[in-house]
Every structure is written in structure tokens, then in C-alpha cells.
Amino acid sequence: xxxEFRFAVNVTPKPGILDPQGRAVEGSLAHLxxxxxxxxxxxxxVELTVTAGNEGAxxxxxxxxxxxxxSNPLIEAFRVELLSATxxxxxxxxxxx
Amino acid sequence: xxxEFRFAVNVTPKPGILDPQGRAVEGSLAHLxxxxxxxxxxxxxVELTVTAGNEGAxxxxxxxxxxxxxSNPLIEAFRVELLSATxxxxxxxxxxx
Numbered sequence: 335x336x337x338e339f340r341f342a343v344n345v346t347p348k349p350g351i352l353d354p355q356g357r358a359v360e361g362s363l364a365h366l367x368x369x370x371x372x373x374x375x376x377x378x379x380v381e382l383t384v385t386a387g388n389e390g391a392x393x394x395x396x397x398x399x400x401x402x403x404x405s406n407p408l409i410e411a412f413r414v415e416l417l418s419a420t421x422x423x424x425x426x427x428x429x430x431x
Numbered sequence: 432x433x434x435e436f437r438f439a440v441n442v443t444p445k446p447g448i449l450d451p452q453g454r455a456v457e458g459s460l461a462h463l464x465x466x467x468x469x470x471x472x473x474x475x476x477v478e479l480t481v482t483a484g485n486e487g488a489x490x491x492x493x494x495x496x497x498x499x500x501x502s503n504p505l506i507e508a509f510r511v512e513l514l515s516a517t518x519x520x521x522x523x524x525x526x527x528x
Contacts, residue, residue: 344439344476359477362500368492370482379441379476380456385467395465403459 339384339392340417345405346377380404381417389419436481436489437514442502443474477501478514486516 347353355376386392400412444450452473483489497509
């Protein structure tokens with residue numbers, strides 16, 4: 335039996351790293367008449383399904399992907415979030431939405 | 432007195448919408464020797480600070496920004512997440528990281 339774990343990986347620019355997208359959003363606020371918004375940082379959110387025997391194994395896979403493929407460790411930080419876990423009796427790899 | 436609310440807006444491609452970045456990640460998995468990963472979806476995560484008198488007013492601002500500036504409602508869904516709330520006695524707009 336295996337379990338399908340749905341994870342999110344949140345990738346954000348490290349503090350102090352220039353964030354041109356965040357600045358662009360801040361520059362648009364005045365045009366929209368929005369006040370009181372600051373410190374905008376734009377990153378990525380990657381959601382994925384991992385089929386594994388237990389949560390530890392699934393997390394190890396996600397941590398490796400996040401560090402090696404989904405983020406640039408020089409300028410970005412990432413945080414892994416478990417969204418759901420669904421047990422199944424099949425061993426197929428497809429899942430999620 | 433005002434409060435600084437730190438929010439995250441998670442923007443993801445709607446189900447059924449083509450996600451080329453997600454497909455690119457899936458295509459890289461074999462090269463990394465990673466198995467059991469599927470249903471990869473790549474979106475954005477925007478973190479921002481809103482200075483407002485109460486949480487309702489802050490959320491209204493974020494909801495408007497998410498719908499009008501941070502997402503394309505035709506092809507993307509968004510979800511707002513409150514990260515923290517910090518009270519202060521000053522009325523300045525800067526905050527967060």
C-alpha cells in the first residue's frame with residue numbers, strides 16, 4: 335500500500351535580495367488607489383503529488399526537488415508544506431489534480 | 432493605533448489550464464532519478480504587508496489586489512493566507528521584511 339502526499343513548495347527571494355517583480359507590484363498600487371501596502375515579495379508556489387510508503391520518504395523527495403530543481407539556493411529560500419495525504423491500495427504514480 | 436498584517440497570496444493555474452512550467456518540472460524528474468512525483472503545478476506566491484485598523488479591512492485590500500493585480504481570474508485561482516499580525520502605535524506604512 336502506498337500513500338499520495340500533496341505538497342506545496344513556497345519559494346521566496348531571500349531578505350536583501352532585489353525583487354523586481356515585488357517592486358513592480360508596489361509601483362502599481364498608487365494607480366489602483368491602494369494605500370497601506372508595503373514589503374511586497376514575489377516568489378513561486380509549486381504544488382506536487384508524491385507517492386511514497388510514508389511521509390518521511392515523501393518529504394525527503396520534496397526537499398531534494400526543492401533544493402535542486404525548484405529554487406536557486408543562492409538567492410531564494412523555500413518552505414515545504416504538506417497539503418494532504420491520501421492512502422490507496424494501488425501503486426500507480428498518478429494523482430492529485 | 433494600527434496593525435500590520437502580513438499576508439501571502441497563493442496563485443495557481445486553474446484545473447484543466449495548461450501549465451508549461453509544471454510540465455517542464457515533470458520532464459526534469461527522470462534526469463534527476465526521481466520517481467513517484469506527479470501532478471506538478473507551478474504558480475506564484477506573493478507576500479505583502481497591509482497596515483490597517485482591523486483584519487477585515489486588511490483582507491478586503493488583499494482580496495482586491497489578488498483579484499485585480501496579482502492573478503488572471505480567467506486562468507488562475509488565488510487563496511489568501513494570513514501569516515502574522517503585529518500591532519503598533521505608529522501609523523507608518525512600512526513593515527515586514
